[in-house]
Amino acid sequence: MRESTKQTERKSNINGDLGSESGHLRKSLED
Numbered sequence: 001m002r003e004s005t006k007q008t009e010r011k012s013n014i015n016g017d018l019g020s021e022s023g024h025l026r027k028s029l030e031d
Contacts, residue, residue, distance in 0.1 A: 004028070 008025050
């Protein structure tokens with residue numbers, strides 16, 4: 001799970017859309 005979070009953070013940095021990625025990350029964490 002930690003690895004997945006790291007990948008998401010990197011993705012958000014590339015996209016420059018922290019808000020969207022943050023929401024996606026929170027949703028994934030809920031599951």
